[in-house]
Amino acid sequence: MKSRNRIVLGIDTSCYTTSIAAINLDGRLILSRKKGIKVKAGEKGVRQSEGVFQHINNMGELSGDIREEIGSSEVVAVCASNRPRPVEGSYMPVFCPGYRFAQSLAGVTGARLYATSHQEGHIKAAKWDSGLNAKRFLSLHLSGGTSEILLVDSKAAGYDIDIVGGSRDISAGQLLDRIGVRLGYDFPCGKMIDENALKFDGISPKLKISHDKGYINLSGIETGLYKMIDESRGCSEMEQMVSHMALDAICNKLYKALLYVADTQGCRDVLFAGGVSSSRFISLRLGGMLREKEIRAHWCKPDYALDNAVGAALIGRDFYFNESGDEADET
Structure with missing residues (x-):
C-alpha cells in the first residue's frame, strides 16, 4: 500500500x-x-x-x-x-x-x-x-530528428547504447515532414502521410536509396518526390502515391539494414521506438518482412x-x- x-x-x-x-x-x-x-x-x-x-x-x-x-x-x-x-x-x-x-x-x-x-x-x-523482457536488444529509433539502429544493453537505470546503423543524412521523420509540408499539410505531417499511404491501392514506382551494410541515405528521394508533387499538385491520388512511395522506400531500406545488423550483432529482437514508429504502414509492412526472417519486432501503442x-x-x-x-x- x-x-x-x-x-x-x-x-x-x-x-x-x-x-x-x-x-x-x-x-x-x-x-x-x-x-x-x-x-x-x-x-x-x-x-x-x-x-x-x-x-x-x-x-x-x-x-x-x-x-x-x-x-x-x-x-x-x-x-x-x-x-x-x-x-x-x-x-x-x-x-x-x-x-x-x-x-x-x-x-x-x-x-x-x-x-x-x-x-x-x-x-x-x-x-x-511492448512487453519485451530482453536485457540486450536492438532498437530502431525513428523520430523527427533521428533514424538510428541501436544496440541496447540494460543497466540498473537507463541503458548503454551504441549506434550500429541507421540513416547517414536526414531522418525518416524529416523526409516525411518535408514531403508533407510540400503537399500543404500542417507540421508535423507523419500521420497524414501514413493515412495517405494506407489508402493507396495501386502499384507505385520503386525508389532507389543507397545503403551500405547497416546504414542508408534518405535525402536522395526528396528531389524526385518534390518534382512529382509540383507536377500534379492538388491530385489526391498523387498525394496517396507519393506517400506510399516514401514509406515503402523507408521500409525496404530499413529492412535490409536491420537484417545486416541482426546477423552481425547476433540479436533477433528489435524494439521500435520514436514517433515515426507509430506509423501503421511501417508496422504492417516492415513488421511482416522481419517476421519472414525470424526477427522479432516489438511494437508499442502510439502514445508510448x-x-x-x-x-x-x-x-x-x-x-x-x-x-x-x-x-x-x-x-
Missing part, C-alpha cells in the same frame, strides 16, 4: 512536445499529459529559442492541477530528460526548461532528482508497453512511441529502487 502512495514524476521537453507523467512505485501509470509545440503554417519546425519559450508556458499549464490527479500521494523522485542522447556533449536548449522545472519540484517537495536522456526515455516507454514523459518516470523509478536497495519489477 505504501508503494501505491509514493510516486515518481517524469518530465520531457523535446523539440516537438512538452510532457509530464507520474508512475507509482508499484509500476502503475497515474497520469500522462502532453502538449505539442506550435509550428507556424508552412514551417518545418521551430527555433530552439521558440521551443524553450513554449515549453515554459506549457509546463505551467500541464502541471497546474496535477495535485487533483495524484491526490495525497508523496512525490519521492523527479526524473527529467536533460539531453537528446546518453553520450558526452549531447545538448539541445529545449531540454533545459524541463530539467530546471524538475529541479524546482525536487527542491520544494524534498524528492530525489534524477536525469536521463530523451532517447533512453523513448526506449524505456516503448519497452514497457510518440514523445512522452512515461519513459523518464520509469527510469526515475529504477534510479529510486537502485539507490534504496529495493528491487523493482523489470520494465
Whole structure:
C-alpha cells in the first residue's frame, strides 16, 4: 500500500512536445499529459529559442492541477530528460526548461532528482508497453530528428547504447515532414502521410536509396518526390502515391539494414521506438518482412512511441529502487 502512495514524476521537453507523467512505485501509470509545440503554417519546425519559450508556458499549464490527479500521494523522485542522447556533449536548449522545472519540484517537495536522456526515455516507454523482457536488444529509433539502429544493453537505470546503423543524412521523420509540408499539410505531417499511404491501392514506382551494410541515405528521394508533387499538385491520388512511395522506400531500406545488423550483432529482437514508429504502414509492412526472417519486432501503442514523459518516470523509478536497495519489477 505504501508503494501505491509514493510516486515518481517524469518530465520531457523535446523539440516537438512538452510532457509530464507520474508512475507509482508499484509500476502503475497515474497520469500522462502532453502538449505539442506550435509550428507556424508552412514551417518545418521551430527555433530552439521558440521551443524553450513554449515549453515554459506549457509546463505551467500541464502541471497546474496535477495535485487533483495524484491526490495525497508523496512525490519521492523527479526524473527529467536533460539531453537528446546518453553520450558526452549531447545538448539541445529545449531540454533545459524541463530539467530546471524538475529541479524546482525536487527542491520544494524534498524528492530525489534524477536525469536521463530523451532517447533512453523513448526506449524505456516503448519497452514497457511492448512487453519485451530482453536485457540486450536492438532498437530502431525513428523520430523527427533521428533514424538510428541501436544496440541496447540494460543497466540498473537507463541503458548503454551504441549506434550500429541507421540513416547517414536526414531522418525518416524529416523526409516525411518535408514531403508533407510540400503537399500543404500542417507540421508535423507523419500521420497524414501514413493515412495517405494506407489508402493507396495501386502499384507505385520503386525508389532507389543507397545503403551500405547497416546504414542508408534518405535525402536522395526528396528531389524526385518534390518534382512529382509540383507536377500534379492538388491530385489526391498523387498525394496517396507519393506517400506510399516514401514509406515503402523507408521500409525496404530499413529492412535490409536491420537484417545486416541482426546477423552481425547476433540479436533477433528489435524494439521500435520514436514517433515515426507509430506509423501503421511501417508496422504492417516492415513488421511482416522481419517476421519472414525470424526477427522479432516489438511494437508499442502510439502514445508510448510518440514523445512522452512515461519513459523518464520509469527510469526515475529504477534510479529510486537502485539507490534504496529495493528491487523493482523489470520494465
